[in-house]
Amino acid sequence: MTFRPSPEVSIAVAGASGRMGHMLIEAIATADDCRLSGALDLAGSSAIGQDATAWLGQTSGVTVTSDLHAGLHNAHCLIDFTRPEGTLAHLKVCRELGVKAVIGTTGFSEAQKAEVADMARDIAIVMAPNMSVGVNVTLKLLQMAAQALATGYDIEIIEAHHRHKVDAPSGTALKMGEVIAQALGRDLQQCAVYERFGHTGERDPSTIGFSTIRGGDIVGDHTVLFAGTGERIEVTHKSSSRATYVQGSLRAVRFLAAHPRGLFDMFDVLNLR
Structure with missing residues (x-):
């Protein structure tokens, strides 16, 4: 999948039923230039099969799924604040489908960071331990x-x-x-x-x-x-709120629109080099 600039960026969210997942989904729903295209969660989650914004009393038409291909196939970008093993599994499918990624997951080993860097040879990734x-x-x-x-x-x-x-x-x-x-x-x-x-x-x-x-x-x-x-x-x-991580993540998504591949961090996004 090749990113084509458009009024809306299609975003998939990993960990859709978690605290960060909920905040990301809500922020995407209210952003003029973003659209929720996928919602991923673990197979055992009670959210599987439900509408991703049901908890808001709204209908998005996006169903929470544990099927990575189904959750990512319409996305330009994935936002992932989960755990290292899950993030790496998600990135492998992102690489296969040409989906970019914003990674706020922490706790990676040096070997796992090297895996992320290798995937960034084919897709654009913003990876930072804090998106604020x-x-x-x-x-x-x-x-x-x-x-x-x-x-x-x-x-x-x-x-x-x-x-x-x-x-x-x-x-x-x-x-x-x-x-x-x-x-x-x-x-x-x-x-x-x-x-x-x-x-x-x-x-x-x-x-x-x-x-x-x-x-x-x-x-x-x-x-x-x-x-x-x-x-x-x-x-x-x-x-005082995870909202700052959410808004930083959306800035990272927008930054990736101009980059087909490569590994970046928030210094790149914010032009702090």
Whole structure:
């Protein structure tokens, strides 16, 4: 399938009965330039066979399905906020059908990321651990801060999410670490510290520390602490609603309209390079 610019972009949503799925479907239904063309969910979901907007008291004509080909065959683009294994299965069918993809799934291993990159040789993919416009502007600010505070400052990343989140640290926290490490000329895999317990000795100034909080219904809080002698600088982003991820995802869909293939992130979408 080749994308042809038109007044409406046809979008399929993975995880259609989940919290993000519902928010994406509602946003697509109210966007003038988007149309819901498919809704995917797990075979055991109670939503299978129902209209995708039934929960809104509306009729879309799109039935929630676990059949990937049926759910994707009319789509220009898939938006996927599920889990790595499911996302990879979805992308394989996207590649087969020529459907582009916006991926907000987190928790990918390095090998899984390589699989996504390989698929991007044939289809256009925006993949980012956080689709929020504000978070990605924060990443740019962190890049600038790290370059200016390259010596004499210890760096710690603290993140908090709801009790249902299954991966830690969050994809956003890891992305913050990657951006900072790159700005400092370091390899995050070599300098990251994810656990501290017992007699740890003095802090290695070349490390980047991570702390994780899980509880309640916290949507997503991230703070990066640059702690120096006599001062500390804190860069914080707090999400109060998943709506920001939804609007960022739609911006990513629109960005992909001009790209037939390739792997992109939200810095590309927002022109922050």
